[in-house]
Amino acid sequence: MPKGPEHSLLVVGSIAFDSIETPNGSVEDALGGSATFFSYAASFFISPRLVGVVGEDFPDDYRRVFVQRGVDTTGLVTQPGKTFRWKGRYHQDMNTRDTLEVHLNVFGTFDPQLPAQFRDSTHVFLANGSPTLQALVLDQVQKPQLVLADTMDLWINTQREDLLKLLPRLDGLLLNDSEAKLLTGDDNMVRAGQLVRSMGPKFVILKKGEHGAMLISQDGIYVLPAYPTENVVDPTGAGDSFAGGILGYLAADESPPPGRLRQAMAYGTVIASLTVEGFGLDRLRGTEREEIETRLENYRSMLSF
Amino acid sequence: MPKGPEHSLLVVGSIAFDSIETPNGSVEDALGGSATFFSYAASFFISPRLVGVVGEDFPDDYRRVFVQRGVDTTGLVTQPGKTFRWKGRYHQDMNTRDTLEVHLNVFGTFDPQLPAQFRDSTHVFLANGSPTLQALVLDQVQKPQLVLADTMDLWINTQREDLLKLLPRLDGLLLNDSEAKLLTGDDNMVRAGQLVRSMGPKFVILKKGEHGAMLISQDGIYVLPAYPTENVVDPTGAGDSFAGGILGYLAADESPPPGRLRQAMAYGTVIASLTVEGFGLDRLRGTEREEIETRLENYRSMLSF
Numbered sequence: 001m002p003k004g005p006e007h008s009l010l011v012v013g014s015i016a017f018d019s020i021e022t023p024n025g026s027v028e029d030a031l032g033g034s035a036t037f038f039s040y041a042a043s044f045f046i047s048p049r050l051v052g053v054v055g056e057d058f059p060d061d062y063r064r065v066f067v068q069r070g071v072d073t074t075g076l077v078t079q080p081g082k083t084f085r086w087k088g089r090y091h092q093d094m095n096t097r098d099t100l101e102v103h104l105n106v107f108g109t110f111d112p113q114l115p116a117q118f119r120d121s122t123h124v125f126l127a128n129g130s131p132t133l134q135a136l137v138l139d140q141v142q143k144p145q146l147v148l149a150d151t152m153d154l155w156i157n158t159q160r161e162d163l164l165k166l167l168p169r170l171d172g173l174l175l176n177d178s179e180a181k182l183l184t185g186d187d188n189m190v191r192a193g194q195l196v197r198s199m200g201p202k203f204v205i206l207k208k209g210e211h212g213a214m215l216i217s218q219d220g221i222y223v224l225p226a227y228p229t230e231n232v233v234d235p236t237g238a239g240d241s242f243a244g245g246i247l248g249y250l251a252a253d254e255s256p257p258p259g260r261l262r263q264a265m266a267y268g269t270v271i272a273s274l275t276v277e278g279f280g281l282d283r284l285r286g287t288e289r290e291e292i293e294t295r296l297e298n299y300r301s302m303l304s305f
Numbered sequence: 306m307p308k309g310p311e312h313s314l315l316v317v318g319s320i321a322f323d324s325i326e327t328p329n330g331s332v333e334d335a336l337g338g339s340a341t342f343f344s345y346a347a348s349f350f351i352s353p354r355l356v357g358v359v360g361e362d363f364p365d366d367y368r369r370v371f372v373q374r375g376v377d378t379t380g381l382v383t384q385p386g387k388t389f390r391w392k393g394r395y396h397q398d399m400n401t402r403d404t405l406e407v408h409l410n411v412f413g414t415f416d417p418q419l420p421a422q423f424r425d426s427t428h429v430f431l432a433n434g435s436p437t438l439q440a441l442v443l444d445q446v447q448k449p450q451l452v453l454a455d456t457m458d459l460w461i462n463t464q465r466e467d468l469l470k471l472l473p474r475l476d477g478l479l480l481n482d483s484e485a486k487l488l489t490g491d492d493n494m495v496r497a498g499q500l501v502r503s504m505g506p507k508f509v510i511l512k513k514g515e516h517g518a519m520l521i522s523q524d525g526i527y528v529l530p531a532y533p534t535e536n537v538v539d540p541t542g543a544g545d546s547f548a549g550g551i552l553g554y555l556a557a558d559e560s561p562p563p564g565r566l567r568q569a570m571a572y573g574t575v576i577a578s579l580t581v582e583g584f585g586l587d588r589l590r591g592t593e594r595e596e597i598e599t600r601l602e603n604y605r606s607m608l609s610f
Contacts, residue, residue, distance in 0.1 A: 092492055187398040190533045191535045194535070211530075212530060214533060220607075221533045222607050223530035223533050223608075224530065224610075225516075225529065225530045226528070227528075230493055230495035230499070259610065262609075262610040265610070300610065302525075302526070304567075305529075305567040305571045
C-alpha cells in the first residue's frame with residue numbers, strides 16, 4: 001500500500017448494513033455507510049484511520065474487509081445494540097431513490113472519540129453528519145493539513161448556523177448541486193459554488209451524480225464529467241468513494257500543487273464509476289490499483305481533444 | 306473566413322422571430338431559429354449555405370446579419386405572409402422553459418428546394434424538422450460526405466417510422482438525453498446512445514444541456530462537460546450553435562480522423578457557451594474567432610489532469 005511518509009488520513013462517519021433494491025436486483029444487509037465506502041476507496045492509496053461505531057451484530061467477516069485493506073480500525077468501536085441499518089429503493093433511472101427504512105441504532109448516539117494515536121492525522125474526512133458532530137471531531141485533531149467535509153440538505157435545513165460556523169474551518173466542502181442551491185439560493189452552479197466558497201472553505205466540490213463534478217477553487221472553475229458506464233448496478237456509495245479517492249490520493253501523493261486536486265478528482269471519479277458497477281462494495285472488492293490506473297488513462301484520453 | 310477547399314456546408318432549418326422571457330430580462334422579435342444559430346456558429350469556420358423561408362416582414366437588418374458573416378443566402382426564400390414566430394419563458398433554473406406561443410406562418414408550409422448550386426454540398430445539417438421533410442432535403446443532395454440531423458420528442462412520438470427510415474441515411478444524429486430515452490426506452494445514457502447508433506447513424510451525440518454532451522461512435526464513448534459559465538442570460542440556440550460549431554469545424558478542417566469529431570465537439574461546446582451569455586445572437590455577434598480559440602484553450606486546460 002503506497003503511503004506518503006508523513007501523511008495520515010482520518011475518516012469519521014457511518015458504518016451500516018445497507019439493504020438496497022434496484023430495478024435490476026436487490027441485496028440485504030450489505031456492508032455500507034459513508035466511512036466504509038470512503039476508507040475502502042482511500043485504501044488504494046494509503047492506509048486510512050477509521051473512526052466509527054457498530055453494534056454487537058457486526059460480523060467478523062465485515063471487520064476483516066477493513067483489516068485486509070490495511071484500514072486502521074483502532075477507532076472502530078463496538079457498542080451494545082445493533083448496527084446502523086438503511087434500506088432504500090432506486091427508481092428506474094437510477095438517479096433518484098426512496099429511503100424505505102432508517103434505523104440509526106448505535107449510530108444515533110455516536111460520540112466520536114479519536115484514539116490518541118489518531119490525533120496527529122494530517123488529512124481528515126468528516127463524512128456526512130451533523131455539523132455539530134463534525135466540529136467536535138475536528139476539535140480533537142491537533143494540526144490538520146487538509147480537512148474535507150461532506151454535508152446534506154438535512155443539515156442545511158436544520159443546523160444552518162452550525163454549518164456556517166464549521167465552513168471556515170474546512171479546506172474543502174463536498175455537496176451535491178441541489179444542496180448548493182439550497183445553501184446559497186442560486187440556481188447557477190458556478191455562482192452557487194463561488195458563493196459557498198465565500199462562506200469559508202478554500203475549495204468546493206459540487207457533485208452532480210451521473211453528470212460528474214465541478215471544482216471551485218482559487219485556481220478557477222474545473223469540470224469533470226462522470227466516467228461513462230453502461231453498467232450501473234447500484235449507485236450507493238458513489239459519493240463517498242469519490243471522496244475517498246480524492247483524499248486518499250491527496251494524502252499519499254507528494255507532488256506539488258496546483259493540479260493535484262484535479263488529478264485527485266479524476267481518481268475519485270474513476271473509483272466512483274467502479275463502485276456503481278456492483279452492489280455495495282462488490283465491485284471495488286474485485287478491483288486492484290492497476291485497473292484503476294487503466295481506467296484513469298482511458299478517462300484521460302476520453303477528455304483530450 | 307477559412308474554408309476547406311473542396312468542402313461546402315448546407316443547413317436547412319427554421320428562421321424565426323424569438324420573443325424570450327427569462328428571470329433576468331426579456332427580448333422581443335430577436336433573430337432566431339435553428340438555421341440562424343447553426344449558420345452563425347458555423348460561419349466562424351466556413352461560409353455556410355442557408356436554405357430557409359421568411360415572410361415579407363423579415364427586415365433587411367436581419368438579412369444583413371447572414372450576409373455579413375459570409376452566409377450564402379441564395380436559398381433564403383421570402384414568401385407572402387409572416388415569418389415564423391416563437392415565444393417562450395425560461396424557468397428560474399434556466400434549464401426548463403414553457404413555449405407560450407408558436408406561429409409557424411410561412412414556415413408551416415415550408416417546402417425546401419435546394420438551389421442548383423447547393424446540390425453538391427459535402428456537409429449537411431438537417432436542423433430539427435419532420436423526418437419526412439429532412440428526407441426530402443437529403444434526396445436533393447447529390448453526394449453528401451457527412452450528414453448530421455437534429456430531431457425532437459415530437460417526431461419520435463408522431464413520426465417514428467419516418468424517423469427510423471431516415472436514421473440509416475445519416476452519419477450523425479443529435480438528440481437530447483430525454484429524447485434518447487424516449488426513442489430507445491433505456492434510462493442509461495451509454496446504452497441508449499448505443500441503441501440509437503444501432504438504428505443506423507454512424508455516431509450519436511447526446512446533448513445534456515448544462516451537463517454537456519456525450520458522443521457514441523465506433524471509437525467508443527466520449528463525454529464532454531459544458532463549459533462552465535456563471536452568466537447564463539438566454540439558453541435559446543445553444544443546441545443549434547453547438548451543432549454549427551461541430552459541423553462548421555468538420556467542414557473546414559482538413560486533418561484526419563480520429564479525434565476530429567471530439568475537437569469539433571469542443572468547438573461546439575465553446576460556441577454554445579458563448580451563445581447562452583446573451584439574448585439570441587447578441588453574444589455571438591460580439592465575438593471573434595480569437596475569443597473562441599482562447600476559450601477553447603481554457604477549456605482544454607480545464608479538462609486536463
